[in-house]
Amino acid sequence: MIQNLAIGQQVFTSNVFLVTGERTVLVDVGNDFDVVSETREYVDDIDAAILTHTHYDHVGTLDAVVDAFDVDVWGYDSSIDGVDHEIEDGGMVQLGDNQYEALHTPGHKNDHLCFYSPETQTLFAGDLIFANGGFGRTDLEEGDHQLLVDSIGRVLNTVDESLAEMHTGHGPSVTTNPYTDIELALQAARMRA
Incomplete structure (x- = not known):
């Protein structure tokens, strides 16, 4: 199960996704809210924190998460x-019950990663792509606009039209035709180049 712990927060934070299962993880840890208490509303413990990238709004509560759950950060x-640990481009990482391929997708920040599961047709897009072509x-x-365009293109070439879910770093997740949102993002980013 994937749960966005940042829904309803009235602070400057990224989305924080709790992915439960065989390996329970947080994808990003957010900023300026009690992510530890929010996590404990659903689970007693987590196995790791996985970062899409290290902008402050995505890692502001990292120390609190590490202290509370005694976890390594990837x-x-x-x-x-x-x-603590590197996830290589093309490497596999377990989130919940599924394996996700890590895609190095710079442009917004040099260390940006997206995570894609072909099995479940799920994408964690971080701050690369947002709903409605953002x-x-x-x-x-x-930041590097051409690198961003190239990274969006790489994601579009990796996923296919059967993509079922796209979880973004800000705003709503996309569960209806997320492939279209990626196509729109690529078009919009190319136009702004």
Whole structure:
């Protein structure tokens, strides 16, 4: 099961996805709210924290999560404070009961990852792609618009039209034709180039 713990929060935070199952994880940990208490509303413990990237709104509560659950943190670049283990581009990571392929998708930030499960047709898109064809900012440090366009294109070429769910770093998840939202994001990002 995938549960967004940040729904209803009135603070500057990313979405925080609790993925339960054989390996219960948080995908991103958010900022400025009590993610530990929210997590414990559903489970007593988690096995890991998995990061799409390390912008503050996605990792602001990382210390609290690590302290409360005594977990390791996985991300693309272990030279970044707080990241214990690297997930390589193309590497597989277990979220809940399923294996997800890690896709290195820079453009919004150099260490950005998306996670895709062909088995369940589920994508965690981080801040690369949003609902209704939205896409990540490139005006922050490490932002690169052409890299972002290339990364969206890579995701579009990896998933297919049977994609069932896209969970984004901000805003609502997409459970109706998310492939179309990725196509729209690529078109919009190319037009803004």
